[in-house]
Amino acid sequence: MKANRIMSLQLLLSIMLIVGFSSCSKKSSSKNTSRATGWNMDSKKGSSTKKQEAGPGLVFVEGGTFTMGKVQDDVMHDWNNTPTQQHVQSFYMDETEVTNSMYLDYLDWLKSVYPPTEEIYKNIYEGASPDTLVWRNRLGYNETMTNNYLRHPSYAEYPVVGVNWIQATEFSNWRTQRVNEALLEKNGYLKKNAKTLDVTAESNFDTETYLNSPTSAYGGNEDVVLKGGRGARKTPKAGKDGTVTEPKNVYAQRSSGILLPEYRLPTEAEWEYAAAADVGQREYNIYKGQKKYPWSGGYTRSGKRQSQGDQLANFKQGNGDYGGIAGWSDDGADITNEVKKYPANDFGLYDMAGNVAEWVQDVYRPVIDNEANDFNYFRGNQYTKNKIGADGKVEIVNKDNMKYDTLSNGRIIARNFPGQIAQVPVDEQETYLRQNFDKSDNINYRDGDKQSTRYYNFGDSESDNEKAKSDKVMYNSPKHNVTTDSLGKMVRKYDKSSKRTTLINDESRVYKGGSWRDRAYWLDPAQRRYFPQDMATDYIGFRCAMSRVGPKADKKRSARN
Known part of the structure; x- marks a missing residue:
């Protein structure tokens, strides 16, 4: 009787194990079965889902809706900040501004790969180098920064300046290649x-x-x-019929899911959304109120007991006052300052106000056209495709x-x-x-093209409009022409017309945020200014962004932030 009971238990245990193994095999096979065709996808590359990882130096910024262009003061009367509601997709942004040491990595790579001693490559390194002469002033002695700011190790973690918009864009492209190159090597x-x-x-x-x-x-x-x-690089074996099948998708x-999207400059909407960091204003599914700066409240000084009275950013506090008196500096700097010296905002981003202003991608126009688009707003699209050879x-x-x-x-x-x-x-x-x-x-779409000028007659044909109104455009800016001759000397042809009415053109790029040279008025994330894309200053730097692929958020929404 006892022996029969033991045999029954063994039989029951065996059945349970068989059922368990079969269910496991079913689970594992169903995991790799296509929901579209029912085929087994075990051999197909990239069939599993993979979450995007943040690239080096980047911080995740969850997207959302915000009021773009909402400023509390408009003492400049620019009339270029009409509040509009916009939605921004989730993205990544550099934790800090691009520093001198980061930019020197770029220059060192260019110098080693494209030696400036070779005639054909001599303009690559020089064209990428920051303009160190931006520090000079007619009535100021700034030669120390001219000679040392970019390369001296004391300034290694200070934001790079003297970089124009084009150079910032090329740096972002270079960074994309180096990061993806390292990821492919790692895998x-x-x-x-x-x-x-x-x-x-x-x-x-x-x-x-x-x-x-x-x-x-x-x-x-x-x-x-x-x-x-x-x-995965083993020599392929021959099949039963003796033929060797080369592997696919090698x-x-x-x-x-290995390669990351490109590093790029943030759009104006992304930059402003990230700087405002309204995520810190949310509590129990309501907004606690508005704030003027990237930090909470409407004041530039810290209210915390340990740092009470200290400035929360690096900016010009008054005429001739860039940092307080000796031994009593309330922002710890006179020119730029080392990154991460001031508190981060609620997204974990440093220096979104003060230190240096920052280039963004957008071409400048006075009006943000939210009637045309209120999702990932950006002006400056120029679509291209790969060139196919003969x-x-x-x-x-x-x-x-x-x-x-x-x-x-x-x-x-x-x-x-x-x-x-x-x-x-x-x-x-x-x-x-x-x-x-x-x-x-698409730079001029609805603000700069022929159809958007007041001279355009919708009843006329396109050729009639072009012939009659060729000199009457919306943004009648000067058109200088600078070229180089065969000897490399500049040939300047200045536009001496007295009929020019604006400096706005398709090469005018937006820059955001206040800098060490600016008063507190410009620290408001919504403030916007523009500058020619091929010129540089001692107060404009930049940081990179990267688009997010996949889900909007990393974790579930909570009632309290």
Whole structure:
């Protein structure tokens, strides 16, 4: 009897184990089964979901709705801050402004890969270098900063200045390539340390080139661009019929989830939303009230017991007062200051007011047109596509077809680099019968194009309008022309017309935030100013942003923040 009971228990236990294993196998197989076709997707790359990781230096900013352009004071009477309600998608932003040490990493890389001693590359390094002469003043002695600010280790963690908008954009692009290059190396798709040992002007990495034509990355060097991730490069075995099947999808793709979106300058809406940090105003699903600065309250001084009376940002406090008296400095600086010296805002971002003002992506216009769009607002879209060569393949830039621009100050700057895919504007092939865009350059849409001027007659044909009103445009700014001759000397042709009425044009970019040179009025995140994109100052720096892919938030919404 006892033996029968033991056998029954053993049989029951065996059945339970079999059922358990079968359910486990069902679970594991159903996990990799396509919900669309029911096929087993075990062999398909990138079939699993993967959460985006924050890139180096970035902080997550959860998106939301806010009132853009709402200022408490308008003593300048610019009339360019009409409040509009906008929605911003979640994104990432640099925790601090880009520092001198970060920018020097960029310059060192350019110098080693594109030696300025070679004639063909001599303008690359010089074109990317900050203008250290921005510190000079007709009636001031600032040679110490002119000679030391960029390179002296004492200023290593200070925000970089003397960088124009174009240089800031090119730095962001360079940063994208270096970060993704390191991620591919980490996951076994690039040879270890190739980014320092094997890189040359004609053999380097570009993300879009790798995605579109992996065998063209690093100049087509198969010893550097590896097939398959770590541990996946075994020699394929022959099947039963003796044929050897080469593995597919051996290079990383977007679906692999390894590569990050590009680093870029934040849009004006993103920057203002991140600086205002209204997330700190929410409690029990209500807003506690409005605030004037990136921190809570309407005052620039700290109310905390330990730091009571100290300034919460670095700015000009009055005529001739950049930092208080000796031994009693209430903001700890006279020019810029080391990053992270002042408290972060509620998103964890430092120096969103004071220290340096910051470039954003947008082309400046006095009006934010929320009637056209109230989601991820941005003015400055210029859509391009990959250039296809005569052989039907994407055209890769090399040293012979690189493009340079001569800026208004005569400086020559590189606009593309060897290893990148050449770009051309989109044409009617992409725009035909589209409702969302109809041309490549959308900078002037509804504010600067022919249709938006008061001279445009909607009854006339396009050719009649163009002929009769060719000199009557909305933003009639000067049109200087600066070029270089065959000897490299500047040829200046100034616009001497007396009929110019504005400085606003398609090269005017927005910059946000107050700086060490500004009064507290400019610390309000909603304040906006503009400056030519190819000029630099000693008070404008920048920080990078990155778009968020995937869910809006990392964690569930809570009643109390």
